[in-house]
Amino acid sequence: MxxxxxxxxxxxxxxxxxxxxxxxxxxxxxxxxxxxxxxxERALKETFNEMMQYEKSLWENGIHYIAGIDEVGRGPLAGPVVAAAVILPVDFYLPGLTDSKKLSHQKREEFYSIIKEEAISCSVGIVSAKEIDAWNIYEATKKAMIKAINGLEKSPEHLLIDAMKIDVPIKQTSIIKGDQKSISIAASSVIAKVTRDNYMKDLGSKYPNYFFEKHMGYGTKEHLVALEKYGYIEEHRQSFAPVKSVTKARTK
Known part of the structure; x- marks a missing residue:
């Protein structure tokens, strides 16, 4: 039974x-x-359909290639800011997809693979800590988004962006909390989050004293203690206050 x-x-x-x-x-x-x-399952389906409203409206008006844009990593003290751009097909269906921060690690990994496989086009843009210091985090975020858009194999006809506007000659819609209101933006948030997390895990292996694989560069107590003890490295954002107060680490 x-x-x-x-x-x-x-x-x-x-x-x-x-x-x-x-x-x-x-x-x-x-x-x-x-x-x-x-x-x-019915609730997940209803939520998914609600999060497809922006895309459906554009598709119904003859817009075929809609890119969702989102970023992760604006707040950490170390590591890059990473943006992703994702163009989904009309028949895409992935109930449960939402803001990557609300998903478990296992779900993010699962959804990452599905999105990469089923997306019409998918791209990431990465801007380093050094570039963040040179431009400021807001400008660096926009540059990461533009990199992601330029890396798409298909040229988008419209952009759905999470709470930002960027200087590109493409029609765009800025949506507050877009990763909870648009499936395309939610998909890009997952791609960006998993990409950055993997980057920080690699960084954790390279610099084990800082435990980047645990806090992903955010200003946790463990991270701040390591900063005070070992100093900052090139992957730290020297324009951010907690990093400014420590000396540069001596690394081989």
């Missing part, structure tokens, strides 16, 4: 109705679990 119920998707199914009439506690528990799963 449990196996058969796993393959039922509609509440009007005859076998499900038979199970409802079965008075055994074990069967009633199976039916209860089926309804919980059904309601959960």
């Amino acid at each position: 449990k196996e058969k119920l796993l393959h039922i998707s509609e509440p009007e199914d005859s076998f499900l109705n038979e199970c409802k009439q079965d008075k055994r506690k074990g069967v009633q528990k199976l039916v209860e679990n089926w309804w919980k799963r059904y309601e959960h």
